[in-house]
Amino acid sequence: MMNNEDHLKVLNKINKEKKISQRLLSKKLGISLGKINYCLKELKKKGFVKIRNFNQSKKKIKYLYVLTPKGLQQKTKITIKFMKQKMQEYESLKKDLEN
Incomplete structure (x- = not known):
């Protein structure tokens, strides 16, 4: 099962590079x-994604x-959720450092 962070990485990369192979996606995203x-x-x-063959x-x-x-x-939606989560983590760490 993939988490939202992995889905976001894939969605972002596909949005930027439409003609990308699964192998290259794997390599670039780790x-x-x-x-x-x-x-x-x-x-x-x-x-969320359409897959079409463009070259055979x-x-x-x-x-x-x-x-x-x-x-x-x-x-x-995932980006907003991810940013909220990171802000909560930041605030929690900031509190810990202040105490």
Whole structure:
């Protein structure tokens, strides 16, 4: 099971680089290839990502990952939640240091 932080990383990277392979996503994000594959399937099932093939060669099929409007909305929602969590952690640490 992937956490929201991993989903956010994948959604952000797809939003920036649409023509990116799962292998490159894995390398750039430091997440295993199997986990990336699982995440993309999950995001597609939830309607956050569309997956289209854009180039078919004899060796491999290349895919284009596109965030749907629902995916962009989810990315924003996760980002806000993540930022709130980090601010709470910061305030907690700040309190601890003051005492």
